[in-house]
């Protein structure tokens with residue numbers, strides 16, 4: 001799933017005047033040990049049938065029925081490959097998108113709302129950088145893009161090493177010389193790989209990199225990385241280029257990434273909370289986060305895992321208010337109630353490339369009102385010294 005595809009979902013507008021409805025369906029796969037029972041398909045069918053019933057009861061339009069039928073068909077035919085799935089549909093506006101996702105969706109659910117439900121996606125995607133996975137040894141390198149569990153090979157470099165002297169076996173050939181030559185070739189190869197990483201980074205092809213290589217090669221490879229590239233390495237896993245499968249690369253790099261996002265979320269959240277106390281580039285609590293969001297100040301948002309709060313939204317100007325006021329304070333039009341303000345925050349964050357972190361059991365964030373933000377700047381402090389995000 002690409003960033004543009006996610007943005008498309010976040011930007012999708014439902015024409016409610018025509019009775020259209022945005023359907024979002026998430027299918028949580030069975031854990032590996034249960035895959036033979038096809039429990040996931042049974043649960044999915046139940047969820048869809050339940051939605052069909054309640055749609056019929058509420059007299060929703062026929063187009064929704066068509067979407068639900070199609071989702072039911074998908075749920076019935078799903079083959080347990082351990083991957084999660086998501087469908088976003090609105091047949092009244094001829095929209096249907098289907099994706100495979102990582103297997104951590106927090107349950108099989110269907111949502112019929114006025115916009116696509118992106119929370120399970122946001123929780124996965126959160127602060128995912130454009131990620132490159134480079135799998136390297138002394139003569140080969142393969143480059144992949146990893147986005148939401150979708151691994152795509154982008155290119156490779158091969159510099160086959162000369163066979164070393166002993167296996168050549170012709171007289172007078174200095175084995176030491178041959179070894180040095182092979183070492184020199186490996187060095188040239190590492191330099192070429194490093195150069196490729198640097199130019200791809202400069203072209204904006206990736207933002208962070210995970211390296212897969214054998215432990216014995218890591219220190220030599222690392223010492224040849226350009227400093228810009230080195231500071232963007234978020235982790236490493238042990239792999240042999242010749243034998244590692246794409247599935248293994250996806251799983252191991254995915255685990256490194258998950259750990260990195262979790263740690264980064266904690267560090268940045270605690271930074272935001274500290275800065276909020278010193279009246280700097282941090283805010284806490286829904287009211288202040290919404291204000292900062294509206295002022296375009298937000299760089300990252302931190303949410304407790306199960307955070308939800310009511311709010312009102314102005315359908316006219318888009319203003320969000322933590323106070324449940326009947327008319328918009330910005331433009332005076334009638335507001336509508338949102339049962340969960342996250343339904344409005346998440347698409348905004350996705351459209352504006354704001355990092356979104358969901359934090360599990362973070363006592364400090366819980367005490368601060370379960371929501372906080374790190375700011376790029378504070379507009380009320382822009383006269384004189386401007387505090388700019390590093």
Ligand SMILES: [Zn+2]
Pocket residue numbers: 314315316317318319328329330331332333
């Ligand atoms: Zn308004």
